Amino acid sequence: MQNISNSSIPASAVIDNTAQAEAARYALLRRLAPAIRHHLVGEFQPIGMVATMLDRRLQTDTPNLSQLRESSAALGKLSRTAANTCMNLMTWLAPKTGAVTRLDSGVLDCLSLLITEFRFRGFVIVNEIADLPVEVSLMALRSVLPGALLALSDQQPGPADFVLKAIVVGDGVALSMRRRPAERSAENSPSTDYRALTWLDVAALAQAESVGFAPSADAVELRFSAARQTSGLEA
Numbered sequence: 001m002q003n004i005s006n007s008s009i010p011a012s013a014v015i016d017n018t019a020q021a022e023a024a025r026y027a028l029l030r031r032l033a034p035a036i037r038h039h040l041v042g043e044f045q046p047i048g049m050v051a052t053m054l055d056r057r058l059q060t061d062t063p064n065l066s067q068l069r070e071s072s073a074a075l076g077k078l079s080r081t082a083a084n085t086c087m088n089l090m091t092w093l094a095p096k097t098g099a100v101t102r103l104d105s106g107v108l109d110c111l112s113l114l115i116t117e118f119r120f121r122g123f124v125i126v127n128e129i130a131d132l133p134v135e136v137s138l139m140a141l142r143s144v145l146p147g148a149l150l151a152l153s154d155q156q157p158g159p160a161d162f163v164l165k166a167i168v169v170g171d172g173v174a175l176s177m178r179r180r181p182a183e184r185s186a187e188n189s190p191s192t193d194y195r196a197l198t199w200l201d202v203a204a205l206a207q208a209e210s211v212g213f214a215p216s217a218d219a220v221e222l223r224f225s226a227a228r229q230t231s232g233l234e235a
Contacts, residue, residue, distance in 0.1 A: 017204065017207060017208075018208075020200075020204040021204040021205060021207065021208035023201075023204070024147065024197075024200075024201035024202070024204040024205050025143065025205065025208075027194060027195060027197060027201055028143065028146060028147050028150070028197065028201070028205070029092070029093065030193065030194035031146075031150055031193070031194055031197065032092065032113055032146060033193070034117070034193055035113040035114065035116065035117060036089050036092060036113065038116065039085070039089055039112075039113070040086060040089060043081070043082040043085050043086060044082060046078050047075065047078045047079060047082060050071055050074050050075045050078060051075060053071055054068065054071040054072065054075065057071060088109075091138070092113075092142060095138050095139045095142065096138075099137075099138040099139065100135040100136060100137060100138055100227040101135065101136065101138045101141060102132075102133055102134070102135055103129070103132050103133075103134050103135070103136050103141070103166060103173055103175070103224070104129050104130065104131060104132045104133070104166075106136065106138065106141045106142070106145075107127065107129050107141070107145065107164065107166075107175075108127070109142075110141065110142060110145045110146050110149075111125055111127060113146065114146060114149060114150070118153065118162075121153065121159075122158065122159030122160070122182070122184060122185060123153055123156070123159065123160055123161070123162060124160075124161045124162070124182065125149075125161075125162045125164065126161055126162065126163045126164065127164050128163060128164060128165045129164055129165065129166045129175070132166055132168070132173065134168060134172075134173050134226050135226065135227040136172075136173065136224040136225070136226060136227055137209065137224070137225075137227060139209060140209035140210070140211050140224055141224065143205045143208070143209055144202065144205050144206050144209055144211045144213070144222055145175070145222065147197055147201060147202045147205050148177060148202050148213075148215075148220050148222060149162060149177060150196075150197045151196075151197040151198055151199055151201060151202050151220075152177060152179050152218075152219075152220060153179075154196035154197055154198075155179075156179060156181070158181060158182075159181070159182045159183075159184045159185065160179050160180060160181050160182050161179070161180045161182050162177055162178070162179055162180075163177070163178045163180065164176070164177050165178075168226075169223070171225060171226055172223055172224050172225045172226045173223070173224050173226060174212075174221055174222070174223050175221070175222045175223075175224065176219065176220070176221045176222075177219060177220050177221075177222075178218060178219040179218045179219065180218075199215050202215070202220070206222065210225065211223065211224055212224075
């Protein structure tokens, strides 16, 4: 596990590490941008469909008020849902300072952005993290977990499974990812819109967020400090 606290680090090294972390964050966001854009567009498509239907109904000589009320209510509900989703997606770009998330639900949020690209590349993510109500830093999880998964996948030339597990250890949680080659073909193998991520990128992100980071040939373990345990789990 990398040592992420050293009071004797010289100022020049701190500057270099900060620049490296910012470069890694930019690379990560560039890789996540297509998925964020896809989710944003997806939220507005049903709104457009309902708005078109509402417009057609208004053009009739004798509009059905009951149908208009239904369409109007649906439009309002979809708009509120889209606004909430968009606000949540924007937190990937600028997370709130000190924000936390349950590890299990936070992992699901991260995987929702990666699953489509991974499927096209012949990758399957097997999430074995069930009910684990430990809260961790939102910024740390959204920075280091997607970065580690992308780096692990960028090293894989063919289809593979990625198995995620997590256990409570000490005053935090250990999240492991293991890559297993698989016998199947990819639906598509698109080139990435930006450069591949490396373990150096993940190390910089992990150090910036005080996350333990231990990579190996086909796996990686991340250790997050618990912000708060929301049940009687033993440390």
